[in-house]
Amino acid sequence: xxxxxxxxxxxxxxxxxxxxxxxxIVSVSAxxxxxxxxxxxxxxxxxxxxxxxxxxxxxRLTISNHARLPEVVVGGKSYPLRGGTxxxxxxxxxxxxxxxxxxxxxxxxxxxxxxxxxxxxxTFDQFDQDETISLGYGDENRHRQAGLDVLDRPEEPIQIFxxxxxxxxxxxxxxxxxxxxxxxxxxxxxxxxxxxxRLFVGKRPDKSSTVMLADRMGRARLRLTVDxxxxxxxxxxxDSGHVTRSLTGSDTR
Amino acid sequence: MDTQIRRDVRWLKLYALxxxxxxxxxxxxxxxxxxxxxxxxxxxxxxxxxxxxxxxxxLRLVISNRDRSPGPIAYGKPFGYPGxxxxxxxxxxxxxxxxxxxxxxxxxxxxxxxxxxxxxxxxxxxEDQVIVLQYVDENGVQRKGLQILDRANVPILDLxxxxxxxxxxxxxxxxxxxxxxxxxxxxxxxxxxxRLFVGRDPSKSALVLLSDKMGHPRMxxxxxxxxxxxxDFIDASGKVTRSIGDQP
Numbered sequence: 001x002x003x004x005x006x007x008x009x010x011x012x013x014x015x016x017x018x019x020x021x022x023x024x025i026v027s028v029s030a031x032x033x034x035x036x037x038x039x040x041x042x043x044x045x046x047x048x049x050x051x052x053x054x055x056x057x058x059x060r061l062t063i064s065n066h067a068r069l070p071e072v073v074v075g076g077k078s079y080p081l082r083g084g085t086x087x088x089x090x091x092x093x094x095x096x097x098x099x100x101x102x103x104x105x106x107x108x109x110x111x112x113x114x115x116x117x118x119x120x121x122x123t124f125d126q127f128d129q130d131e132t133i134s135l136g137y138g139d140e141n142r143h144r145q146a147g148l149d150v151l152d153r154p155e156e157p158i159q160i161f162x163x164x165x166x167x168x169x170x171x172x173x174x175x176x177x178x179x180x181x182x183x184x185x186x187x188x189x190x191x192x193x194x195x196x197x198r199l200f201v202g203k204r205p206d207k208s209s210t211v212m213l214a215d216r217m218g219r220a221r222l223r224l225t226v227d228x229x230x231x232x233x234x235x236x237x238x239d240s241g242h243v244t245r246s247l248t249g250s251d252t253r
Numbered sequence: 254m255d256t257q258i259r260r261d262v263r264w265l266k267l268y269a270l271x272x273x274x275x276x277x278x279x280x281x282x283x284x285x286x287x288x289x290x291x292x293x294x295x296x297x298x299x300x301x302x303x304x305x306x307x308x309x310x311x312l313r314l315v316i317s318n319r320d321r322s323p324g325p326i327a328y329g330k331p332f333g334y335p336g337x338x339x340x341x342x343x344x345x346x347x348x349x350x351x352x353x354x355x356x357x358x359x360x361x362x363x364x365x366x367x368x369x370x371x372x373x374x375x376x377x378x379x380e381d382q383v384i385v386l387q388y389v390d391e392n393g394v395q396r397k398g399l400q401i402l403d404r405a406n407v408p409i410l411d412l413x414x415x416x417x418x419x420x421x422x423x424x425x426x427x428x429x430x431x432x433x434x435x436x437x438x439x440x441x442x443x444x445x446x447x448r449l450f451v452g453r454d455p456s457k458s459a460l461v462l463l464s465d466k467m468g469h470p471r472m473x474x475x476x477x478x479x480x481x482x483x484x485d486f487i488d489a490s491g492k493v494t495r496s497i498g499d500q501p
Binding site: 002005006009012013016019020023026027038039040041042043044045046047048049050051063064065066067088090091105107108109110111116118120122135136137139142144146147148201202203207209210211224225226228229230231232234247248249250 | 258261262264265268269271272275276279292295296297298299300301302303304305306307308310313314316321344345346347348350352353355373375376377378379383384386399401403406448449451461463464465466467469471472474484486487488489494495497
């Protein structure tokens with residue numbers, strides 16, 4: 001009887017030892033990361049965000065849904081300044097070698113209490129600044145614009161603007177806040193730190209199609225248009241917006 | 254002897270308890286969805302399709318090879334034609350409806366002829382593409398540039414339904430007249446009208462083309478394949494009413 005018992009106990013010990021050994025192997029292989037240098041193969045994956053990084057961890061690209069869209073990163077610092085308009089964009093955000101945002105490809109569109117809002121944009125940013133090329137579509141209840149914009153941006157880093165914008169955003173709503181925002185804009189104009197649209201090729205909300213070339217202050221100086229009625233026109237404009245010469249299909253001069 | 258056995262049994266009980274506990278923990282960790290989504294690091298992944306989704310599962314972006322690429326989807330539901338023809342990226346708006354894409358294809362046939370295209374487009378809300386930046390090449394016949402279009406204020410799903418109903422009709426005068434009516438401009442607006450093209454066309458002309466709401470070109474700046482530059486005003490019937498060339 002005792003012998004029988006002892007044999008069973010010995011067998012149980014062996015079984016247990018093997019079981020524990022297996023458990024350890026399974027746990028370790030389950031939680032340990034894949035070895036470096038390996039490629040992982042998937043047929044199909046669902047994901048909310050992908051970060052493409054350099055080997056040292058610097059971000060180069062995010063691909064994400066709206067909820068995980070990264071904050072604006074300028075001067076190596078994050079600013080929660082995106083999405084002030086309530087547009088729920090998803091897409092790709094590009095980052096330069098220094099980890100600062102330098103462009104993106106984002107899209108959105110949904111119905112709301114006032115109708116609908118939709119947009120899509122591919123943008124490339126000037127170094128340490130905002131978008132200098134923008135190919136985009138914007139639409140609010142059929143008020144639509146679509147086309148290519150080329151812009152000049154100020155020489156100063158956009159971080160200066162971002163810091164001020166953050167300070168204003170932190171203020172309670174009211175006349176003081178509005179006044180501060182107005183002064184920020186005035187100061188930027190005074191020191192020539194405003195963006196200037198240099199070229200637009202596309203269609204406008206007034207249902208015209210147009211090619212517009214502007215001077216360094218962003219003033220339209222040459223405009224090729226086919227308006228909503230189908231009238232084609234080439235206009236030269238002076239720096240105050242007056243048309244100084246106009247060509248149409250019916251002139252013979 | 255008895256005390257030896259008792260000690261052994263105690264040990265075995267302890268073993269059993271520990272391994273059961275460890276097993277439970279492992280099983281829970283393996284099958285439970287983590288409350289806070291973890292970040293996983295890969296150096297490189299090979300994948301046939303990636304779905305970028307919102308937390309509720311709504312599709313925002315598909316990155317895929319040709320075979321797994323989706324067909325059109327509106328409000329999360331497929332419509333129109335089946336998938337498998339659009340390798341690249343397909344974008345979806347906040348409501349899970351397709352609103353653009355970036356696709357790339359190109360292959361040479363057994364006859365040595367090739368066809369190739371790289372295409373990025375943005376769609377009007379609940380409609381089809383209004384911005385198209387693309388290169389299309391049929392064995393050397395190329396069209397490349399930026400195209401801006403108007404689209405009718407008709408939801409694309411309605412159009413697809415109407416089209417499917419049309420296709421289901423028996424051939425005959427009724428179908429012909431219904432088809433004609435479908436293709437006709439809605440009150441003053443065609444289903445699609447190119448408003449602007451900036452690029453290079455199959456005749457090897459560099460072009461800036463501005464068109465009216467019906468899609469008729471009304472102003473054309475071009476340098477043709479022989480280097481001749483001109484600026485033409487065109488009327489609604491396609492007749493050049495004024496041409497400005499390099500000679501005064």
